[in-house]
Amino acid sequence: MTVRTTARWALLGALALVVTACGGTSGSGGAAAASERQVQVSATFAQGGGGPAYTYDTALVPAGATVEVTSAAADGGTTTTLRVSGLQPNRTYGAHAHTKPCTPAAGADAGPHYQFRPDPVSPSVDPAFANPQNEIWLDVTTDASGAGEATSTVPWTFPPDRRAASVVLHEKATATHAGHAGTAGARPACVTVGF
Incomplete structure (x- = not known):
């Protein structure tokens, strides 16, 4: 026993x-x-309620155009990819991660660009802060059918208590020169992304 x-x-x-x-x-x-954190949003731009993707200027971003955002954090960096279809053909749109979610009312509601190291001056137009290493820039050029894809890789991951909340499409390519760095004109569309 x-x-x-x-x-x-x-x-x-x-x-x-x-x-x-x-x-x-x-x-x-x-x-x-x-x-490692992975996010994926796939949506159709619409005017008004519903979300998560809104168009505020249907001439630049027609209702019914589609958007997909994927973001993955690994090994101390973050890679984000933006895919669009149904936009104006052969056009460059600025695109950036922003601090707040989209609303049906206006693109301005998404707040400023998300910056890993925030600029103490607002609006941020200093290339030391407004640059593709400190922000997520996803400028996308569409093809003849209005489709395009852009990828950004930054050498940081989002702190748990301070994440981006959306990707905004802008009317033109992102400026890089001092006094205008990070600017890309009006905000014709926005998609909420749970970074």
Whole structure:
């Protein structure tokens, strides 16, 4: 009886070691997986309610045009891809991650560009802050059918308490020179993204 009990305890101990060892390996992989964040939004631009994608200027972003945003954080960086279709053909749109979600009312409601290292001056037009390493810039040029794709990779990940909340399409390509850095004109469309 004592031998059998001891043998059972030894077997249970060995199993616990195997489970712990596997759990440790899985746990560290799980921790790595937990630090990687992936987001995907696919939507159709519409006027008015519904969301998450709104058009405020149907000449530049027709109702019914589509948008997809994917964003993945891994290894200390963030890669974001913007895909659009149904926009004006052969045109460049500025596009950036912004601080607030979109509303049906106006593109201005999405707030300023998200900056990893915020500019103390607002609006931010200093290239030391308004640049594609400190912000997520996704300027996209459409083809003859009005489709396009752009990707941004930045060397940082969003802090848990301060994330971007949308991607805004602008009427023109993003300026890079001092005093105008980061500007891209009006905001004809916006899509809410849970970065």
